[in-house]
Amino acid sequence: MRAEHQGDDPAAAVARELAEVVGAEHVLADPDVRAPFERDWTGRFGGPAMLVVRPKSTAEVAAVVGVCAARGVPLVTQGGNTGLVGGAVPAPADRSRAGTGAPIVVSTVRLDGLEPVDTVAAQVTAGAGVTLARVQAAAAAASLAFGVDVAARDSATVGGMVATNAGGLHVLRHGAMRAQVLGVEAVLADGSVVSRLSGLVKDNTGYDLSQLLVGSEGTLGIVTAARLRLVPAPAETVVALLGLPGTAQALAVVDTLRRKVEGLQAAELFFAGGLDLVRSHAGLPAPLPRAWPAYLVVECAGLHDPSGPLADALEGLGLPDEATAVAFDAPSRARLWAYRERHTEAISSLGVPHKLDVTLPQGRLAEFEAAVRRAVEEAAPGSTLVLFGHVGDGNFHVNVVGPGPDDDAVDDAVLRLVTAMDGSISAEHGIGRAKMRWLPLARSAAELSAMRRLKAALDPSGLLNPGVLL
Numbered sequence: 025m026r027a028e029h030q031g032d033d034p035a036a037a038v039a040r041e042l043a044e045v046v047g048a049e050h051v052l053a054d055p056d057v058r059a060p061f062e063r064d065w066t067g068r069f070g071g072p073a074m075l076v077v078r079p080k081s082t083a084e085v086a087a088v089v090g091v092c093a094a095r096g097v098p099l100v101t102q103g104g105n106t107g108l109v110g111g112a113v114p115a116p117a118d119r120s121r122a123g124t125g126a127p128i129v130v131s132t133v134r135l136d137g138l139e140p141v142d143t144v145a146a147q148v149t150a151g152a153g154v155t156l157a158r159v160q161a162a163a164a165a166a167s168l169a170f171g172v173d174v175a176a177r178d179s180a181t182v183g184g185m186v187a188t189n190a191g192g193l194h195v196l197r198h199g200a201m202r203a204q205v206l207g208v209e210a211v212l213a214d215g216s217v218v219s220r221l222s223g224l225v226k227d228n229t230g231y232d233l234s235q236l237l238v239g240s241e242g243t244l245g246i247v248t249a250a251r252l253r254l255v256p257a258p259a260e261t262v263v264a265l266l267g268l269p270g271t272a273q274a275l276a277v278v279d280t281l282r283r284k285v286e287g288l289q290a291a292e293l294f295f296a297g298g299l300d301l302v303r304s305h306a307g308l309p310a311p312l313p314r315a316w317p318a319y320l321v322v323e324c325a326g327l328h329d330p331s332g333p334l335a336d337a338l339e340g341l342g343l344p345d346e347a348t349a350v351a352f353d354a355p356s357r358a359r360l361w362a363y364r365e366r367h368t369e370a371i372s373s374l375g376v377p378h379k380l381d382v383t384l385p386q387g388r389l390a391e392f393e394a395a396v397r398r399a400v401e402e403a404a405p406g407s408t409l410v411l412f413g414h415v416g417d418g419n420f421h422v423n424v425v426g427p428g429p430d431d432d433a434v435d436d437a438v439l440r441l442v443t444a445m446d447g448s449i450s451a452e453h454g455i456g457r458a459k460m461r462w463l464p465l466a467r468s469a470a471e472l473s474a475m476r477r478l479k480a481a482l483d484p485s486g487l488l489n490p491g492v493l494l
């Protein structure tokens with residue numbers, strides 16, 4: 025029964041009811057304590073939360089949803105808050121849903137249970153708040169590996185990665201998060217719990233609710249745990265950083281390596297401007313004896329040492345010695361990877377970035393690179409453009425620093441260019457709040473209508489992540 029107190033404001037009443045569920049110390053009301061949960065990683069998105077609540081179990085999540093549903097208070101689910109499209113933070117105050125005011129942020133970080141690795145099935149069940157780094161470490165301790173890797177591995181959580189269908193550095197080899205998810209446990213908007221954590225590889229018993237939740241960006245349910253597929257741990261890994269004239273040559277190298285080297289698992293492109301920025305931000309030496317217009321990082325891994333076939337393939341490409349750095353041991357590999365992985369933080373050191381993660385048909389990447397440089401200069405003259413990406417997947421990250429956070433002219437120009445070139449407006453980060461306006465460029469009216477009907481069926485009051493995705 026709800027205990028009303030005279031003169032109580034609604035936030036105090038909700039706080040009291042939530043405290044009964046999770047304990048008062050896990051209901052955060054102090055504005056200074058709430059602040060980091062109210063702003064996203066890029067600094068571009070955010071708004072006030074009524075409260076932040078940190079449940080410890082699936083039952084507590086269900087009870088939190090029950091309290092909010094009864095009071096008509098919307099919820100925003102947040103994992104590691106490393107998402108780059110504003111989906112894990114409240115909308116600005118003036119855009120909060122009319123009548124309901126600021127949402128509650130549900131932080132999943134205390135859903136951090138990690139079961140022992142099932143070595144027979146090569147699977148593991150992880151709570152939504154478990155970080156990617158913990159999953160990777162647990163897999164490695166069992167002589168296995170996890171198929172997805174992103175630079176935000178120390179903070180990004182299983183729940184967030186499921187909800188965004190995270191991509192990352194190894195999609196080329198193992199696919200994105202969707203391919204690793206065998207089942208999900210989640211709390212739906214009515215407080216009911218759906219759970220598919222048995223890990224059955226074959227299970228044709230109707231709609232796949234787990235896969236429906238993958239990539240749903242917190243709009244259909246709160247993921248509380250996931251059953252994840254693990255892959256063989258490579259015995260040997262080799263990384264090469266190559267200096268090249270440009271994107272077309274990088275694509276040619278990837279094409280050759282795909283054919284000639286078993287275990288190609290990453291092919292990442294960046295450019296001279298990005299390298300200079302990373303070097304001055306991180307204080308790193310030049311990776312090669314001379315500068316090149318473009319750089320490709322490739323990683324090959326397998327049960328057998330891939331370094332011989334990789335060396336043969338690179339020799340066959342006729343790359344000069346001064347264009348190649350190769351690393352075999354873990355510290356040397358990490359040194360080469362740093363030039364690519366530290367782009368995100370280096371870009372943010374320049375200001376609040378506009379981040380557009382797009383995919384193009386592989387064969388049009390070089391054409392896109394030239395066109396996007398022109399489009400950005402036209403839409404945001406004098407801004408700084410930093411391009412890099414998972415070139416093996418046709419995925420470019422277009423980063424623009426200069427225009428104010430609310431000036432979306434450059435976003436519009438880039439996303440329309442991508443659409444005109446048969447690409448997708450989001451390769452891996454999702455739609456969030458950042459790209460909602462452009463979703464009709466990517467999805468037909470029939471698809472949008474089906475998506476809206478699904479949302480209405482599972483969350484008729486629109487409580488979960490309002491203003492995200494749809």
Ligand code: FAD
Pocket residue numbers: 065100101102103104105106107108110111112113132152173174175176179180181182183184185186187188189190191192193241242243245246247248368369452453456489492
């Ligand atoms: P959050 O940011 O907390 O949330 C992201 C979205 O998921 C939000 O919509 C949120 O509401 C929802 N959500 C979170 N948890 C749950 C849950 N339990 N149930 C339901 N919904 C939930 N992404 C890539 O794809 N590839 C990359 O290579 C990559 N590299 C990155 C590198 C850096 C340095 C950074 C900062 C980010 C990078 N990202 C990358 C983006 C980010 O790490 C991923 O989107 C990641 O999946 C987000 O996880 P998170 O736990 O931080 O989620």
Ligand code: MLT
Pocket residue numbers: 108175192365367368379381413414421
């Ligand atoms: C990456 O590939 O490093 C990420 O997706 C992060 C980014 O786009 O900055």
Ligand code: ZN
Pocket residue numbers: 191192414421452
């Ligand atoms: Zn990426």
